[in-house]
Structures are given as C-alpha cells and as structure tokens.
Amino acid sequence: MTLGNKIQELRKNKYLSQEAFAEVLGVTRQSVSKWELDQSYPAIEKLVEIADFFGISLDELLREQGKSINTSESEIQTINSTRFNREDNTVSTVGNTDKITISKEIVWYFIGWAVMMIIVILLFGLQYYFAGFLVIQVFIWTTVIWKIYRYIKSKSSKAEHLS
Incomplete structure (x- = not known):
C-alpha cells in the first residue's frame, strides 16, 4: 500500500472529505488529492501532523504494509557495538577504548x-x-x-x- 493509498484510507475511515482534511492540515484540497494519487508527497512537517491527527506513528504511516525489518539479534548487537566517526575517520567499539585509525x-x-x-x-x-x-x-x-x-x-x- 502506497503512502497516498494509506492517507486516503485513513481519511475515509474518519469520514472526512478531502476538503475537510485539507482544512485541518492547512493545505489545499488539490494537495490532498495529489498526495492520495501519489503525484506528490506531503512535506515532513505535514507527515508529522497527519500521523498525529490519525493517532499513528510516522513509522506506521510511511511503512508499506507487510514490510518488516528482518534483523537478527546478533546483527543488531554488531550494529549497536560498532561506531564510525566521520570527523576523525576512526572506528571504535562500544566499551572498548582502542581506536583503529583509518586514514x-x-x-x-x-x-x-x-x-x-x-x-x-x-x-x-x-x-x-x-x-x-x-x-x-x-x-x-x-x-x-x-x-x-x-x-x-x-x-x-x-x-x-x-x-
């Protein structure tokens, strides 16, 4: 399900017209129509307002249905324990004070x-x-x-x- 379809479905579940929904968000009806047809996308601030209005998280609003992150516990552990610092080009691990300089x-x-x-x-x-x-x-x-x-x-x- 695309973002536009999700916005349309959420709007219809609240029995709102495009015009009424646009008024709530402070945009034009044409903007809402374009979002629902996936011709354009809302600005980030509007995405936050939309998620708040419907009482869902941004993740729920933006994530396509059926898609989930399949990450094993060991991969998460590795990602969380390794840090790369772009400022001084060093790689360090959490809890380890040794740094490997990559220059x-x-x-x-x-x-x-x-x-x-x-x-x-x-x-x-x-x-x-x-x-x-x-x-x-x-x-x-x-x-x-x-x-x-x-x-x-x-x-x-x-x-x-x-x-």
Whole structure:
C-alpha cells in the first residue's frame, strides 16, 4: 500500500472529505488529492501532523504494509557495538577504548614516498638510491608535497562549509 493509498484510507475511515482534511492540515484540497494519487508527497512537517491527527506513528504511516525489518539479534548487537566517526575517520567499539585509525591520507603519503623512491632509482640507478642524501631528499620533497596538499585541502573544505 502506497503512502497516498494509506492517507486516503485513513481519511475515509474518519469520514472526512478531502476538503475537510485539507482544512485541518492547512493545505489545499488539490494537495490532498495529489498526495492520495501519489503525484506528490506531503512535506515532513505535514507527515508529522497527519500521523498525529490519525493517532499513528510516522513509522506506521510511511511503512508499506507487510514490510518488516528482518534483523537478527546478533546483527543488531554488531550494529549497536560498532561506531564510525566521520570527523576523525576512526572506528571504535562500544566499551572498548582502542581506536583503529583509518586514514587515506597516510596511505597516500606512503604511496607517494614509494613512487618518489622508484623515480630516483630509475633516474639515477641503485648506487644513488643507497646514498643517504637522496633518500633524505626524497623524504623531504614528499613531506613538502604532502604539506601543500593538506593546505589546499583545508582551504577547499573551508570554502565548501561557507557555501
């Protein structure tokens, strides 16, 4: 049963016309008609008002009949005990203070460092690869490139938050 059908059925069970129901919600009769025909959907605030008016939960209003969530107890336990924090890219489990840091930036840093080392080997041969100053140079340049990348990324993320 669609949302529109459910709204229509609930309205008819209360013996309300579309016009009377629209008046209760503060919308036009045409809006109610469009909802019932599934041509448009009510705004979230109106969904709350509709559910309250008919004395049902939003879940009952929105869920299709016969559909239920089939989740085993162990799946619920796993979902409830694992948390992912988008702010600092960490995964933690409830009751466990250990955190596993998942940072793409660190991985890309080491990939960049390895690529720079391969370039040095290809350009200058193995004798310079083992020379300490080239290894240090590669490390320094990788760090500089990394800092530039972080600076650009922080500026772009600030610009996204402002827009």
